[in-house]
Structures are given as C-alpha cells and as structure tokens.
Amino acid sequence: MAQVPVQTIHRDPQLFYWILFPITIVMILTGVLRHYASVLMASAPKKLDQKTMREQRALLHGINVRSNYHVLSKSSFTARRDALITAYESGDYLKDPDARGQPPPNPMSDPSAMEGMMGMMKNQMAMIIPNTLIMSWINAFFSGYVIMKLPFPLTIKFKSMLQAGVATKDMDPRWMSSISWYFLCIFGLQPIFNFLLGSENAANQMAQQMTQMGPQAGQMFGPGVDPNKQFLAEAENLAVIEHHSVLDGVEQRLLEGIKV
Amino acid sequence: MAPSLLRPTTQLSPEAALTLSQQAPTILRSSPSTVSSSALNALFASSEKPELWLQYENLILACLRTGDERSAHQCLERLVARFGPDNERVQALNGLVKEAEAKNNSELEAVLKEYDQILSENDTNIPIAKRRIALLRSMGRLSDAASALVQLLGFSPTDAEAWSELSDVYLSQGLYPQAIYAMEEVLVLAPNAWNVCHPTTAIARDLSPMLMQPVQIHARLGELHYMNATAPGAGSGSYQKSMAEAIKRFSRSIELCDDYLRGYYGLKLVSQRVLRDPGKPPVRSGDSEFALPDRSTIERLNELATAKLSEIVRRSTAQDRGWRGYSEAEIAAARELLSGDASASLAIKR
Numbered sequence: 001m002a003q004v005p006v007q008t009i010h011r012d013p014q015l016f017y018w019i020l021f022p023i024t025i026v027m028i029l030t031g032v033l034r035h036y037a038s039v040l041m042a043s044a045p046k047k048l049d050q051k052t053m054r055e056q057r058a059l060l061h062g063i064n065v066r067s068n069y070h071v072l073s074k075s076s077f078t079a080r081r082d083a084l085i086t087a088y089e090s091g092d093y094l095k096d097p098d099a100r101g102q103p104p105p106n107p108m109s110d111p112s113a114m115e116g117m118m119g120m121m122k123n124q125m126a127m128i129i130p131n132t133l134i135m136s137w138i139n140a141f142f143s144g145y146v147i148m149k150l151p152f153p154l155t156i157k158f159k160s161m162l163q164a165g166v167a168t169k170d171m172d173p174r175w176m177s178s179i180s181w182y183f184l185c186i187f188g189l190q191p192i193f194n195f196l197l198g199s200e201n202a203a204n205q206m207a208q209q210m211t212q213m214g215p216q217a218g219q220m221f222g223p224g225v226d227p228n229k230q231f232l233a234e235a236e237n238l239a240v241i242e243h244h245s246v247l248d249g250v251e252q253r254l255l256e257g258i259k260v
Numbered sequence: 261m262a263p264s265l266l267r268p269t270t271q272l273s274p275e276a277a278l279t280l281s282q283q284a285p286t287i288l289r290s291s292p293s294t295v296s297s298s299a300l301n302a303l304f305a306s307s308e309k310p311e312l313w314l315q316y317e318n319l320i321l322a323c324l325r326t327g328d329e330r331s332a333h334q335c336l337e338r339l340v341a342r343f344g345p346d347n348e349r350v351q352a353l354n355g356l357v358k359e360a361e362a363k364n365n366s367e368l369e370a371v372l373k374e375y376d377q378i379l380s381e382n383d384t385n386i387p388i389a390k391r392r393i394a395l396l397r398s399m400g401r402l403s404d405a406a407s408a409l410v411q412l413l414g415f416s417p418t419d420a421e422a423w424s425e426l427s428d429v430y431l432s433q434g435l436y437p438q439a440i441y442a443m444e445e446v447l448v449l450a451p452n453a454w455n456v457c458h459p460t461t462a463i464a465r466d467l468s469p470m471l472m473q474p475v476q477i478h479a480r481l482g483e484l485h486y487m488n489a490t491a492p493g494a495g496s497g498s499y500q501k502s503m504a505e506a507i508k509r510f511s512r513s514i515e516l517c518d519d520y521l522r523g524y525y526g527l528k529l530v531s532q533r534v535l536r537d538p539g540k541p542p543v544r545s546g547d548s549e550f551a552l553p554d555r556s557t558i559e560r561l562n563e564l565a566t567a568k569l570s571e572i573v574r575r576s577t578a579q580d581r582g583w584r585g586y587s588e589a590e591i592a593a594a595r596e597l598l599s600g601d602a603s604a605s606l607a608i609k610r
Contacts, residue, residue, distance in 0.1 A: 050383050054415035061417040061449075068451040073505060076444055247508040251553050254511045255560055258518070258568075 007172045009146060019147050019178055023138065027185040030130045031193050041122050046115065051095040055227055058093035062234045070246050077245075081238050088235040091228060100228050134182065139165075142178035150174045265315045265322075280322040284331035287319065313339065320353055324360040332357055351378060352387035359395060368399055386416065393422075397429060405429055420449040427484075436488035443484055447477050478516065479523045482509030486530055504552045506530045507561065521572055521590050528565035528597060531558045566601065569594050 048056070062084050069077050091097050143165050154162070154173040166177040265280060265287075291312060316335040323332040336350075336357055343350050355371060362368045375392040378385060389412050396405040409426040413419065427442035446453075475483075482505075489502035507530050513523035535558055552558070573595050575583040 047382075048384060050415050053384055057416050057418045064418065064449050068448045071447045071451050072444055076441070080448075247505070247512055250508050250511040250515060251557055251561055254515055255557070255564065257515070258564065 007175075009149075009175065011146065015145065015147050019142050019145055020181060023142075023178065023181055024185060026134060026137075027182070027189060028192060028196075030134060031189060032196060034126055034130060035193070035197050038123060038126050041126070043115070043119060055093050055095045058087070059227070059230055059234060062088065062231075062238060066234070066237055066241060069241055070244060073245055073247060074243050077243050081241070085235045085238055088231040088238075091231070093231065094227060131186075135179075138179055138182050145178045146171075146175045147178050147181060148176050150176060265318045266311055274325070277322045277325045280319070281326040281328050281331065284319055284323055284328060284335075287315065288331060288334050313342065317349075317353065320357065324357065329357075329361060332360075348385050348387045351385070352391050355388065355391045355395075359391075359398075365399070368395065371395065372399075384415075386412070386419070390422065390425075393425065402429055402433055406433070417445075418449060420446050420453070423449065431484065431487075434491070436484060436491055440481065440484045440488060443477065443481050447481065450477075453477060475522060476513045476517060476520065478509045478513035479520065479526060482506045482513065482523075482526050482530070485509060486526065490533070500552055503530060503534055507534075507553070507558070511561070519568065519572060521569070521586055521594060524565045524568045524572070525590070525594055525597060527561060528569060528601075531562035531565065532601070534558055535562060566598065570598055573598065 065077075065080055065084060069081075072080070087093060091100050094100060146163075146166060149172075150162075152174070156173060158173040159171075161183075162173055162176045162180045163171065164177055164183070165179040166175075265283075316339055320332045320335045320339075323329070323335070336353060339350050339353065345351070345354070355375060358371050358374075359368065362371060372392065372395055375388055375395065378388050379392065389408070393405050393408045393412065396408060406426065406429045409422055409429060413422055413426065416422070423442045423445040427439045427446065430436075430439035430442060485502045485506035489499045489506065507527065510523050510527040510530065514520050514527065517523070534552065535555070553561075572583070572586065573591055576586045576591055
C-alpha cells in the first residue's frame with residue numbers, strides 16, 4: 001500500500017494570533033468572571049432558628065445512638081432508646097407539632113425552598129449565558145476555520161470531535177477547527193482556573209454538573225421531606241436494635257491479650 | 261513535640277503556651293495586617309488561607325493565658341477586620357478577651373449582661389452561649405451553668421463538647437449519675453475520640469493543668485463509676501453495678517491503648533477495693549446489668565495492673581526509649597498507689 005502523502009494546508013500564520021489566542025483568552029476570562037460573579041451572587045447560608053435546629057439535631061442524635069449503641073451498657077442504652085422512641089413518636093421534637101400528619105407543603109410555596117431554587121437557578125444562568133454567547137460569537141466569526149494541526153497522529157474517530165463545523169471528508173483528523181478548540185477549552189481549562197483562583201473556584205462547570213448529578217447530601221433536611229416520617233422511621237430503627245456492648249467480656253479479652 | 265499554633269492550645273502546658281505567645285510579635289509582623297480579597301492581589305500575593313485565621317485564634321488564647329494583652333488585641337482586630345464584628349466566633353473571642361481583662365466581679369457581670377443581650381437577639385448563637393456558660397461557671401454559679409447547658413443541649417443534643425462540660429459541672433456538684441449519663445452521651449457522639457477536655461472553660465481554669473489532661477473517655481467513665489460507687493449513701497446494689505462497670509470501662513480503655521497509665525491505675529484501684537471489701541459476695545442480678553466478675557478474675561486483673569503499673573513507673577523513671585511522655589504527676593500518683601499496696605501486704609505478712 002502506498003504511503004499516504006502528508007497533507008499540507010497552507011494557513012495564514014495570523015490565524016494563530018487572531019483566532020486561537022483570542023478564543024483561549026476569552027475562555028479564561030469568562031471563567032474568572034464567572035467565579036467572581038458566583039461569589040458575588042452567593043447568598044449567605046440561611047440561619048436556622050432554634051426549633052429547626054432542634055428538630056434536625058434531635059434526629060441526628062437518634063442516628064448517633066443507633067450507630068454507636070455498642071459503647072453503652074445495656075441499661076443505659078435501653079433508657080436512651082425508650083426516651084428517644086417516646087419523644088419521636090409523640091412528635092416532641094417537631095418544629096411545628098400542629099402540622100403533624102398533614103401532607104408536606106408544596107415546595108414552591110415555601111419561601112426558604114424558593115430561595116434554594118433561586119440559588120440553583122442563578123448558578124445555572126451564570127453557566128448557560130456566557131456559554132451561549134461565546135458559542136454564537138465563535139460561530140458568527142470563525143466558523144469553518146481550520147486553525148491548527150496537532151503534533152501527533154490520530155485515528156479517524158477523532159474527526160467528529162476535532163473538526164466540528166468543517167465538513168470535509170478526507171482531511172486528516174489532526175487538523176482542528178475553531179469550534180472544536182472552543183470545546184477543548186471548556187473541558188481542559190480546569191487546571192488553569194485552579195492555578196489562578198485556588199482549588200475551590202466556581203469557574204468550572206464540569207464540577208458543578210457533577211455535584212448536581214451526584215447524590216445530594218443536603219437532601220436529608222431538604223424541602224419537601226416530612227420530618228415526622230423521618231422521626232417515625234428512626235424510632236423504628238432504634239426499636240429493632242439488638243443490643244450488645246463492647247464491655248461484654250472485656251476483662252477476659254484483656255487478660256488473654258496482655259501478658260506481662 | 262513542638263507546640264503548634266494550628267492545633268488547639270487548650271491542652272498545652274503553661275510553658276508551651278508561653279513559648280507560643282512569645283512568638284506573637286513575630287507572627288503579627290510577618291503576616292500582612294489586612295488580607296485583600298480582590299482579584300488582582302490574589303494573582304500576585306499569597307492568597308489567604310484558613311490556617312492564618314486559626315493561627316490568630318490560637319494566638320489569642322495563648323496570649324491571654326500569658327497576659328500579653330496587646331498582641332491578643334492585635335489578633336482580634338485582624339479577625340474583626342476580616343470577618344466583621346457580627347461573626348459568631350469573633351463575638352465569642354471578643355467576649356473572651358473582655359473576660360480576661362475584667363478586674364473584678366462587676367466587670368464580669370457586665371460581660372455576662374452583654375452575652376445575654378446577644379443571645380436575646382439570636383438564640384442559636386452557640387459560641388456565645390458556650391462562653392456564657394463558661395463565664396457562669398468561672399463565677400462559681402454552678403447550678404446556673406448546669407441549667408444553661410441543659411437548655412443548650414435541649415436544642416442541640418449533638419454537641420459533644422457541651423455534654424462533656426455538663427458532665428464536669430455535674431461532677432463538681434457531686435451528682436455522679438447525671439455526670440455518668442452526660443459522659444455516656446459524649447461516648448455515643450464521639451465513640452472514637454481519644455480525649456475529654458473542656459475547651460469552653462479552658463481559659464477560666466488554666467491554673468489547674470491536671471484538669472486539662474486529656475483523658476480517654478472510657479477511663480473517665482470508669483472514674484465516674486468508681487466515684488459513684490464509693491460516694492457515701494450509695495446502695496449495695498448500685499455499688500456492685502458501678503464497680504463492675506468501672507472495672508469494665510478501665511479494661512476497655514487499656515484495650516484501646518496499651519500501657520495507658522490512667523487505665524491501669526483505675527483498674528488497680530477498683531480491683532483492690534473490691535478484693536478488700538469483706539462480706540459482699542457478687543450478686544447476680546439478672547443478665548441485663550453488668551455483674552462483677554468472679555474473684556479469681558479480679559485477682560488476676562489486680563495482678564496485671566500492679567505489674568504493668570510498676571513496669572511503667574520503673575521504665576518511665578529510667579527514661580527508657582518509648583516510655584517517656586507520661587505526666588510527672590500521674591507517675592507520682594502511681595508510685596504512691598504501689599507503695600501503699602506494698603506496705604499493706606507487708607503488714608499482712610507480719
């Protein structure tokens with residue numbers, strides 16, 4: 001098979017200064033701006049009032065007792081369990097004992113829940129708006145440009161990734177179009193932001209998407225969760241524990257384990 | 261180990277606190293007095309780190325202990341400049357400085373009123389609530405401190421620090437069962453924690469370093485049970501039970517930490533006492549309670565504790581490698597316990 005001749009495309013060297021460079025700079029600057037915008041827009045964490053705090057921590061307390069019961073002696077564990085179960089089932093710890101048994105309020109009507117959603121919306125907006133703008137800017141000015149040649153060979157599969165917007169069949173995948181450079185910047189600038197803004201920056205959209213998709217830790221006390229149901233479930237969890245203690249037979253273990 | 265400003269300074273010996281506070285002028289000079297959070301500076305200057313603020317906080321504590329109030333004020337000013345005077349932690353530190361500078365009781369009362377004022381505006385300000393409790397305690401109003409603690413724990417029952425403080429307050433009032441309950445709560449909340457110390461009141465009581473020796477929770481519970489058992493007015497049934505649990509707790513503390521002096525000390529003390537007590541056969545009272553182990557086991561435990569204690573005392577006095585770091589006072593107490601034991605056995609032989 002004959003050697004495929006190396007493709008050469010004569011590009012204006014100015015392409016480098018007028019397309020590749022500006023796109024990169026603009027991407028970095030938007031990242032930095034987005035970071036500071038989200039810092040500015042972030043609302044301070046909302047203060048819990050005493051009753052909410054009591055409700056949440058009482059539940060946590062029950063969970064602690066349930067998971068660490070083995071450090072207690074049987075009598076003190078039973079005393080705690082009885083007290084907790086009674087309080088949970090009678091709804092002592094509830095923030096609003098009158099609302100017991102009623103369906104949870106619509107999260108849309110709860111002002112605190114609204115605030116959380118607004119925060120999420122703001123973040124989304126801070127991500128979507130600049131991306132749309134830059135994308136349309138690139139499309140309007142630089143669509144169809146081939147701006148650089150990667151210094152290493154690639155297989156044909158990379159064609160769709162690297163040559164978006166350049167509809168040619170036979171071009172070597174090493175050539176790269178401007179819109180592809182933009183995508184590469186979106187995904188690859190994280191280390192630069194880390195360097196510029198510190199590791200906990202808000203510029204990285206990938207990280208944000210990850211947290212949105214991942215399991216939500218804050219869901220436990222989130223809006224729309226009925227605390228009464230949580231308490232009842234916890235009471236049940238406590239009730240089924242079969243108690244044993246680390247203190248059972250500890251003297252024997254000690255005498256066997258330590259030799260003088 | 262050199263004292264570090266990044267770790268809580270409450271457990272430091274007075275000497276270590278002094279060395280720390282003597283570094284204060286150098287640290288204050290070397291770090292910038294204000295940290296700008298603007299973008300340009302962040303690119304060129306070193307960015308602010310949480311460690312810096314932690315350092316200031318610990319520096320304040322160390323400086324107040326050693327009486328260097330000027331440096332304490334400087335640190336406080338920087339914290340205020342960064343976090344604002346309304347930050348809860350800053351408020352607590354501010355109160356702490358005022359408490360330390362109060363000359364007499366009426367000034368302390370004024371600080372207390374200020375705390376009440378802050379709490380009436382924001383009743384979930386936990387740092388201030390804790391300062392208030394510590395202040396009440398250091399003013400000698402123990403029952404007020406206890407009720408304030410109970411109130412705090414009423415809405416925040418997952419606060420191990422407050423439980424530990426409550427246990428200590430109850431202990432100083434002689435309410436052993438309550439102290440035991442509170443200490444058990446600490447154990448439930450922090451089953452893997454090593455030490456029980458009392459950070460909220462550390463400043464108020466820094467004159468008694470023995471109190472701030474970190475104690476393993478199990479050993480501490482053992483001590484509480486022992487005190488409960490030997491307190492006047494303890495019934496025979498509860499005596500048995502408390503002694504049994506004390507033995508178990510001390511054993512557990514040794515199981516968790518080899519060569520734990522305080523655990524062995526307690527084990528020896530309790531087993532000795534049980535062995536010497538005449539005419540109290542172990543009562544088996546249902547399987548829900550802990551019962552005292554049989555006599556031969558207690559004897560073996562006593563022997564083990566005696567042997568280990570004397571080994572620790574011997575090797576620590578000889579400064580063997582790996583046996584340093586025991587506190588002087590604890591070693592002395594162990595030696596005393598052992599010598600008392602020896603003279604008693606001599607007397608029996610005669």
